[in-house]
Amino acid sequence: MNSAGKPHRSGRPRTGEERLSRDAILRAALRIVDDEGVEAMTMRRLAATLGVNPMSIYHHLPNKAAVFAGLAELVFADLEATAARDDVSWQDELKDAARTYRDALRSHPNLALQILSDTSTVSDVVVVTVEPFYRALDRAGLAPRQIFEAVNTLIDFVHGFLLGETTVRAATFELAPDLLDRVGKLPPEKAPTLARVTQELGHDGLAYDFDSGFESALTVFVNGIETTWT
Amino acid sequence: MNSAGKPHRSGRPRTGEERLSRDAILRAALRIVDDEGVEAMTMRRLAATLGVNPMSIYHHLPNKAAVFAGLAELVFADLEATAARDDVSWQDELKDAARTYRDALRSHPNLALQILSDTSTVSDVVVVTVEPFYRALDRAGLAPRQIFEAVNTLIDFVHGFLLGETTVRAATFELAPDLLDRVGKLPPEKAPTLARVTQELGHDGLAYDFDSGFESALTVFVNGIETTWT
DNA sequence: ACCTGAACACCGTTCAAGT
DNA sequence: ACCTGAACACCGTTCAAGT
Numbered sequence: 001m002n003s004a005g006k007p008h009r010s011g012r013p014r015t016g017e018e019r020l021s022r023d024a025i026l027r028a029a030l031r032i033v034d035d036e037g038v039e040a041m042t043m044r045r046l047a048a049t050l051g052v053n054p055m056s057i058y059h060h061l062p063n064k065a066a067v068f069a070g071l072a073e074l075v076f077a078d079l080e081a082t083a084a085r086d087d088v089s090w091q092d093e094l095k096d097a098a099r100t101y102r103d104a105l106r107s108h109p110n111l112a113l114q115i116l117s118d119t120s121t122v123s124d125v126v127v128v129t130v131e132p133f134y135r136a137l138d139r140a141g142l143a144p145r146q147i148f149e150a151v152n153t154l155i156d157f158v159h160g161f162l163l164g165e166t167t168v169r170a171a172t173f174e175l176a177p178d179l180l181d182r183v184g185k186l187p188p189e190k191a192p193t194l195a196r197v198t199q200e201l202g203h204d205g206l207a208y209d210f211d212s213g214f215e216s217a218l219t220v221f222v223n224g225i226e227t228t229w230t
Numbered sequence: 231m232n233s234a235g236k237p238h239r240s241g242r243p244r245t246g247e248e249r250l251s252r253d254a255i256l257r258a259a260l261r262i263v264d265d266e267g268v269e270a271m272t273m274r275r276l277a278a279t280l281g282v283n284p285m286s287i288y289h290h291l292p293n294k295a296a297v298f299a300g301l302a303e304l305v306f307a308d309l310e311a312t313a314a315r316d317d318v319s320w321q322d323e324l325k326d327a328a329r330t331y332r333d334a335l336r337s338h339p340n341l342a343l344q345i346l347s348d349t350s351t352v353s354d355v356v357v358v359t360v361e362p363f364y365r366a367l368d369r370a371g372l373a374p375r376q377i378f379e380a381v382n383t384l385i386d387f388v389h390g391f392l393l394g395e396t397t398v399r400a401a402t403f404e405l406a407p408d409l410l411d412r413v414g415k416l417p418p419e420k421a422p423t424l425a426r427v428t429q430e431l432g433h434d435g436l437a438y439d440f441d442s443g444f445e446s447a448l449t450v451f452v453n454g455i456e457t458t459w460t
Numbered sequence: 461a462c463c464t465g466a467a468c469a470c471c472g473t474t475c476a477a478g479t
Numbered sequence: 480a481c482c483t484g485a486a487c488a489c490c491g492t493t494c495a496a497g498t
Contacts, residue, residue: 461498462498463498464495464496465495465497466496467492467493468491469493470489471488471490473486475485476486477483477485479480479482
């Protein structure tokens with residue numbers, strides 16, 4: 001894509017002729033991650049696609065970790081505005097907050113694991129994202145402590161769900177046949193209930209649909225919060 | 231720890247004088263991961279602590295990924311036996327299954343992320359671990375489809391919880407002051423509910439206790455399953 | 461079969477030098 | 480301040496050679 005090109009001469013470029021910017025670097029990095037995954041996003045590779053010396057990047061971002069932190073920022077920049085909505089029940093508002101959060105993380109699946117496993121990124125993101133959850137549960141009439149715990153639980157669930165969704169989906173779109181095989185091969189008395197239930201479900205029943213799995217979880221959640229705390 | 235030592239002469243060792251075994255390699259690898267984290271566990275470092283040429287390892291394990299897969303195996307080897315227990319309610323049995331699963335993954339915190347983000351490892355582990363969940367929900371009288379979804383949801387939650395527990399705990403034992411700071415610095419009208427709730431909770435209220443957070447989540451869960459599906 | 465040594469094709473990052 | 484080039488201290492893995 002980027003013609004090998006004659007090497008640019010050294011020295012500071014004239015004003016307005018800067019070849020790089022933090023933003024341009026991050027956009028290029030996001031493209032690499034989206035197209036080829038996190039492992040492909042190396043500093044040298046990034047520099048190559050920008051047609052630039054690897055070391056040039058370090059004038060705009062201190063190191064590779066900062067590049068990934070910047071990517072997380074980029075992804076969540078859009079999400080910020082979520083209007084309060086009193087037209088729906090608190091239950092629906094809570095579910096909707098979870099759906100929005102899931103979608104945001106899902107929009108760049110290759111980045112999800114990176115985001116979820118980086119402490120500072122997660123806490124940034126959470127602070128920005130979490131208001132709608134708090135609002136819904138406040139409307140439900142929960143006490144502060146209960147709101148706090150309920151939100152943590154729900155967010156943790158979404159994280160775990162995304163972990164499965166992004167890594168499993170990447171590897172095997174169908175996990176049903178694999179699962180049936182595995183269970184079939186287990187020593188019969190080791191997991192009798194698992195064996196019976198999966199067999200009753202059959203091949204089609206195991207064709208896991210992430211969307212309906214997510215919705216089903218949300219329902220369990222909301223009902224659980226309702227009967228536990230209201 | 232391992233004296234630099236004279237290099238061992240080349241050539242196949244006599245029977246019974248093998249210097250390496252799959253098991254010895256994996257135990258050494260686990261030690262490195264536990265003590266210094268996954269990044270420290272390189273093939274060259276592993277060979278060095280074993281007092282062996284880096285390439286020797288490849289005669290016992292095909293590559294680095296296989297080493298990590300082996301580690302996951304090692305960690306879950308103990309877990310296998312979980313006796314059926316009819317002395318407690320299905321609710322308690324389900325909670326207990328979740329606690330056991332969490333503990334297993336928590337026993338090697340540095341390995342948790344590795345396990346959770348590796349597809350093949352996760353599915354291995356899940357198949358081995360999942361029976362108690364199925365048993366409890368079967369006793370509760372759920373239909374196969376509902377059992378399937380409930381287990382997926384609960385497992386996903388545990389994964390997300392562990393992600394937070396292992397990565398957050400590693401970085402900051404106290405997230406309360408940090409969180410209060412962040413929230414305080416937000417534009418006031420951006421997250422009013424979050425601001426109010428965290429303020430009401432106060433510094434102590436935010437001192438998150440992972441154990442009680444986990445328990446609280448389990449209660450919400452069980453109640454949710456109960457009112458949704460029984 | 462099991463171990464070694466040299467080599468290949470990579471990494472992230474530091475540092476001195478250009479303008 | 481911004482870009483470059485050489486260099487350092489690493490990686491995982493292949494391959495040929497020893498016994």
